[in-house]
Amino acid sequence: MVDVVTAITINRPREQVSEYAAGPENAPEWYVNIKSAEWLTPKPLQIGSKIAFKAHFLGKELSYVYQITEYIPMEILVMKTADGPFPMETTYTWEPVNGSLTRMTLRNQGNPAGFSMLFAPFMSLMMKRANNKDLERIKSILEQPHS
Template structure:
């Protein structure tokens, strides 16, 4: 079974500021509740081909995985795919100016993949947990950037 979870938030901050902060993997442990570390495997900054190793806790388990940046449109979109990890996963962030003066940002966060083995049996539970986590993560990002 495939997992495909899309969440969004409107953040009261300019698009370029939100995108620059969220696209930098070194900030991930600050706003992702489950991510405990992010370590560059290639030299920063973010670019197509960049690799970052993450360690996270999810559903009571420690997960270590490496993402490779496959698409990077500064201020608009970034797509990352697992290069190494427990199952194939793709994460996409998008940002667009929002609101009357376009001084807010609508950010989407999408995670999709196809767990295999034991993880495939828990795909429904995994998707629900991912949805809850993503809502919390975007709320944390919103709180950080609206200070």
């Protein structure tokens, strides 16, 4: 079982952080490994929405589809792979901290099958490293002064 939890505090209101993070079209900007995101269902984001992602992880090109299973704007977003090489669930949560600060938590859980099971501890470490970079990136994007 892979279960990786990372969190960061971003100096922006919860509404702004959650709106940006929940937008699939923004994923390639702040996720180090995601190269593209394509809506497979009509907008807006809601339970049942499907988004196809292309990513590069551990030297491999990955294509997978996430389906939204829970979404409460400004609180929580849960998505699961509906299709792909590695069954995964990703959860974002957003909590207000002292007015204009937001604590964003990113959690990835999954059960690698077959050969991948041998690499679960390594994958956890690599995912944690990537997730920390992703959260640093979203923080840097959202905290940039607007011109």
